[in-house]
Amino acid sequence: MSSPNDITDLLVDWNNGDELALEKLLPLVERELHRLAHSYMRRENPDHTLQTTALINETYLRLVDQKKVRWQNRAHFFGIAAQIMRRILLNYARDQNRQKRGGRAIHVSLSEAVVMPAEKDRELISLNDALNRLEALDERKAKVVELRYFGGLSVEEVAEVLKVSPITVMRDWQFAKAWLAREMQNGS
Template identity: 55%
Template sequence: MTSSAANVTRLLLDWRNGDQHALDALMPLVYDELRTIAKRYMSRERSGHTLQTGALINEAYLRLVDKQDVVWQNRTHFFAIAARIMRNLLVDHARAKQMAKRGGGALQVSLNEALVGGDPEVTVDLLALDQALSRLSEVDERKCRIIELRFFGGLSAEETAEALGLSEITIKREWLKARAWLFRELSGAEAVHGEEE
């Protein structure tokens, strides 16, 4: 066990016990570890094999969390943080690309412009998704978590279930409902926006 593992385990516990500062302290630790692993992979495997985001998070978890002292809530919180980091990273990236396109300056984000993803059919406006997700989290934190873990964190349904301590069936159902909600928000169809906030 490394000292940072002890530290991360302790902070996870604190966070679970309601200490919000613990989260502030955790973020950079987890970020650093994710970055270290990612860098190592990228220097080792210059071409061909790519590092999957989900695999990266799993490895970081194994390295950073003290298994002696593990409770599933720790696992949940750890994965939540990692997925949140990935979400921020991707959204920032999308925002930067968009700003570059517009010559910068404009902070207002136009939906549907920043596009990420190779397959045109599954092209998603990450910035709009990010915003919709933030709205969703206000009424349904769990669904937001699931989307973060699966979509941004690249975890499978099974891994997500394990990370959250929920059954796979629940995850799948929640996922479908959250996805429907987000799809409606992003496609702008028939949404009953009148009662938003």
């Protein structure tokens, strides 16, 4: 059902402006991330950060039909992966936040529960809001944050995706971080 072909087609469709394609794409990518995240977590390796880029790479390799999507689209994929990651995390944060506020005592057994570290859910939601405001002000800076934070991309990779110099990315990133931190402090 979720052969690389379908996913590749969905990616292409979404890229062409078909928002419905994203809705179909999300669960497929999510499932793959789930599977990989499990095997990564199981290794009980404290250096998870070392593996994040590998995770994205592996997801890409599994999901996308390499013959159909050319190498230069890799940067493009990272851009998409970052957006997907943002959506997935936000969905979790909202669910969890809603449950906390609603106080609905649904008993979920531990193995099924999605546990977001304490307070991270609220922070993530407020980050997302602030990021939307930044986007209205300066689209590129918001993009830099999305790629770097949600996509786990290095400065150089971001530069490649956005076709600007690494130094510009670094400056954007510093400024955006300060701006978002201020917004989040004021907003909460």
